[in-house]
Amino acid sequence: MNLFVNKLYIWSRSQKNRNLFIQFIFIIFVSFFIYYLISKALLLDMTLSHFDSRAGFGISHTFVIDYTSNDSRWVSYFTGVINTIRVCIVAIFFATLLGTIMGVARLSKNILFSTISYLYVEILRNTPLLIQIIFWQIIFLKLPRISEALTFGNTVVISNRGILLPSASPSDNGNIWITIIIITVILSLIVSYIINKKEDLEGKSIKLFNFKFNGNLLSILLFLTITITTYFILQKPFNLDLPSLYQNNKGTFLQSGGFEFTPEFGAILFALVMYTGTFITEIVRGSIQSLSKGQTEAAQALGLSDYQTMTLIVLPQALRSIIPPLTNQYLNLTKNSSLSVVIAYPELFMISRTIMNNAGRALPVFFLILITYLLLSLVISIFMNVINRRVTRIGT
Amino acid sequence: MTKIKLSLLLFSVMSLAIFVACSSETETSNKDMAEGNSTLKTVQDRGTLKCGVNDNLTGFGVLTSGGTFEGFDIDYCKAVAAAILGDASKVEYVPLTASARFEALSSGEIDMLVRNTTWTASRDRDLANDFTATTFYDGQGMMVYADSGYKTIEDMDGATVCVLQGTTTELNLDDRFTSVGLNYTPLTFETNDPLQAAFEEKRCDGWTTDKSGLASKRAEFPASAGGPESLVVLAETLSKEPLGPLTRDNDSNFYDVVQWVVFGLIQAEESGITSANVAAMAASPADPGMARLLGVAFGDGKVADFNFGVDPTFIQHAIAAVGNYGEIYERHLTPLGLTRSGSLNALWTNGGLVYAPPFR
Numbered sequence: 001m002n003l004f005v006n007k008l009y010i011w012s013r014s015q016k017n018r019n020l021f022i023q024f025i026f027i028i029f030v031s032f033f034i035y036y037l038i039s040k041a042l043l044l045d046m047t048l049s050h051f052d053s054r055a056g057f058g059i060s061h062t063f064v065i066d067y068t069s070n071d072s073r074w075v076s077y078f079t080g081v082i083n084t085i086r087v088c089i090v091a092i093f094f095a096t097l098l099g100t101i102m103g104v105a106r107l108s109k110n111i112l113f114s115t116i117s118y119l120y121v122e123i124l125r126n127t128p129l130l131i132q133i134i135f136w137q138i139i140f141l142k143l144p145r146i147s148e149a150l151t152f153g154n155t156v157v158i159s160n161r162g163i164l165l166p167s168a169s170p171s172d173n174g175n176i177w178i179t180i181i182i183i184t185v186i187l188s189l190i191v192s193y194i195i196n197k198k199e200d201l202e203g204k205s206i207k208l209f210n211f212k213f214n215g216n217l218l219s220i221l222l223f224l225t226i227t228i229t230t231y232f233i234l235q236k237p238f239n240l241d242l243p244s245l246y247q248n249n250k251g252t253f254l255q256s257g258g259f260e261f262t263p264e265f266g267a268i269l270f271a272l273v274m275y276t277g278t279f280i281t282e283i284v285r286g287s288i289q290s291l292s293k294g295q296t297e298a299a300q301a302l303g304l305s306d307y308q309t310m311t312l313i314v315l316p317q318a319l320r321s322i323i324p325p326l327t328n329q330y331l332n333l334t335k336n337s338s339l340s341v342v343i344a345y346p347e348l349f350m351i352s353r354t355i356m357n358n359a360g361r362a363l364p365v366f367f368l369i370l371i372t373y374l375l376l377s378l379v380i381s382i383f384m385n386v387i388n389r390r391v392t393r394i395g396t
Numbered sequence: 397m398t399k400i401k402l403s404l405l406l407f408s409v410m411s412l413a414i415f416v417a418c419s420s421e422t423e424t425s426n427k428d429m430a431e432g433n434s435t436l437k438t439v440q441d442r443g444t445l446k447c448g449v450n451d452n453l454t455g456f457g458v459l460t461s462g463g464t465f466e467g468f469d470i471d472y473c474k475a476v477a478a479a480i481l482g483d484a485s486k487v488e489y490v491p492l493t494a495s496a497r498f499e500a501l502s503s504g505e506i507d508m509l510v511r512n513t514t515w516t517a518s519r520d521r522d523l524a525n526d527f528t529a530t531t532f533y534d535g536q537g538m539m540v541y542a543d544s545g546y547k548t549i550e551d552m553d554g555a556t557v558c559v560l561q562g563t564t565t566e567l568n569l570d571d572r573f574t575s576v577g578l579n580y581t582p583l584t585f586e587t588n589d590p591l592q593a594a595f596e597e598k599r600c601d602g603w604t605t606d607k608s609g610l611a612s613k614r615a616e617f618p619a620s621a622g623g624p625e626s627l628v629v630l631a632e633t634l635s636k637e638p639l640g641p642l643t644r645d646n647d648s649n650f651y652d653v654v655q656w657v658v659f660g661l662i663q664a665e666e667s668g669i670t671s672a673n674v675a676a677m678a679a680s681p682a683d684p685g686m687a688r689l690l691g692v693a694f695g696d697g698k699v700a701d702f703n704f705g706v707d708p709t710f711i712q713h714a715i716a717a718v719g720n721y722g723e724i725y726e727r728h729l730t731p732l733g734l735t736r737s738g739s740l741n742a743l744w745t746n747g748g749l750v751y752a753p754p755f756r
Contacts, residue, residue, distance in 0.1 A: 058570045058573075068574075160598070250551055341586060342586060344585045344590070353561065354562045357495050358562070359522050360523040
């Protein structure tokens with residue numbers, strides 16, 4: 001016994017052994033904790049069979065999927081997923097645009113531009129997104145009420161029920177025309193690639209009536225010719241959908257038709273664009289500043305204008321260090337979109353919560369939400385990685 | 397190196413603490429209930445009752461500017477606390493949104509839910525709740541602006557309707573509009589405040605929820621937005637909405653106490669026992685039935701104890717704390733303009749539906 005204690009003492013004298021022991025204990029605790037959580041979860045009903053039932057509730061914003069309350073809960077869930085994707089794509093586009101402009105403006109010699117950009121970043125980056133979302137909703141609700149709605153002929157209706165714009169909905173031949181457009185786009189890309197390649201290799205270009213055609217111009221012409229002629233051949237493949245403001249038989253104003261831009265969509269879109277835009281501004285500014293000053297000076301020495309210096313020399317090089325942190329911002333934006341649950345924009349989290357309230361089984365539904373966000377994030381990551389690889393390859 | 401070791405040790409201890417905390421917290425969840433860990437015992441051991449309530453519905457449950465909770469539903473929390481713990485102030489109120497309430501109950505965050513919650517089959521079975529008794533017979537209504545000219549639901553084709561997310565009202569609304577083939581746009585909010593803001597800006601034509609809730613919201617509609625007179629609640633009732641307290645499934649000991657406190661308060665009104673005279677009645681009960689209700693001996697007899705697991709005088713404590721059913725109603729709902737006589741919420745002896753099974 002004494003020998004054992006002695007041996008244990010000697011064993012414990014080693015720093016490595018003691019660390020090993022502590023880590024061993026730690027792992028045991030963690031495994032027990034995880035085991036406990038899993039064993040509790042297994043007692044619950046983890047299936048999503050209740051998603052096959054009739055949904056029974058209406059959704060205010062439907063896009064692509066023509067959802068009615070008679071559809072299953074799966075359809076309502078995917079309506080929510082599409083609403084999330086829709087707001088994310090539009091917000092990512094505008095946030096990038098805004099961030100790039102503001103990032104360049106931040107470094108402008110013009111004091112007005114740089115001050116605007118500075119104030120924009122410092123104010124919007126340092127206030128909570130949730131409060132910004134509610135702020136934008138209040139702003140949008142201050143648009144004219146429907147009884148005082150602004151109308152511009154039969155083309156635009158503006159009220160706090162939504163801004164209605166003319167839109168086009170495909171008629172019978174519409175889908176054929178869309179297919180033709182897609183094929184033509186691919187065809188044009190191939191044509192421009194072949195011609196440009198040939199031009200690069202042989203140094204010759206196609207000349208017609210003394211006018212030099214390059215591949216890009218030719219492919220655009222090709223695209224326009226085919227799409228416009230098929231548009232007339234197919235006899236108006238699209239019906240124009242004009243918005244209207246009307247009074248029902250009780251004298252109450254209602255609006256319908258066209259493309260609808262609602263206050264809820266507007267609020268979440270503006271908030272996400274403005275908020276994420278601040279971070280993108282800083283990324284763009286940082287990346288430009290990280291470039292050696294010699295690049296700008298060399299460009300100026302060559303006689304390039306400020307605009308040319310920016311678009312031809314600085315931004316293409318800055319892009320390399322912009323893309324990785326930009327990906328993070330896109331992912332943040334996607335995850336932040338779930339905050340729109342507070343302003344009645346029915347994105348996937350809000351619809352899932354409604355389903356949970358109607359039929360319970362919160363845990364499997366939460367897993368479904370997590371997997372959906374994970375998939376959305378992975379798609380963005382993969383897409384951005386592809387772009388990143390392309391960008392970093394140029395010039396190496 | 398010592399630092400790393402210490403932090404590792406600390407981390408292990410903390411994870412153990414979390415582990416222990418989690419296991420003790422989930423004791424009240426459904427699965428343990430069968431093993432005899434009743435919420436009743438938990439409440440008695442803890443010394444407070446955790447009651448899930450509304451904090452934004454005048455008359456039913458509202459957080460006053462003084463920081464206290466008041467309302468019809470709140471009084472049932474107080475009554476149950478008085479019955480189990482002998483002190484109506486030993487309630488821990490947990491304000492909940494409509495969409496978070498059932499998760500809060502099933503996870504054990506609260507002991508009972510009294511948040512103008514409608515008794516339905518799917519909530520009883522699918523969500524694993526037990527509804528104790530109906531304290532208020534409500535029905536869903538539709539509130540519109542008086543100048544809109546809407547008189548019935550059928551007029552409202554193409555309207556936008558504001559509704560709370562995850563409620564039965566949201567589902568009833570859809571049933572009603574789709575059954576007559578009307579188009580409508582539901583605008584679903586998680587809480588009442590942004591909903592009211594949108595309604596005040598006329599973002600929606602109608603606001604639908606239980607008629608009692610509409611009466612409450614209409615009564616306090618700000619003058620800047622037109623005041624109560626600018627609104628009308630349509631006569632049509634879209635649905636049956638029996639509201640009442642609920643507990644978790646398979647929790648009979650606690651369930652029975654909550655249920656019989658509600659019945660006890662109804663019986664008290666029928667027997668004419670009020671918060672003012674309950675002490676006198678308990679000292680000399682008029683008949684054996686009243687003695688049973690108040691948990692006291694009739695004459696020289698023995699006290700009838702029904703083994704609720706609480707003091708037999710529990711209903712007496714509840715009445716002393718909040719008064720009988722009629723007193724609670726008068727205090728909170730009459731000021732909203734919800735007239736009791738002639739409604740479903742009158743006592744059964746007056747032609748209503750408020751009825752308690754015999755306390756024997």
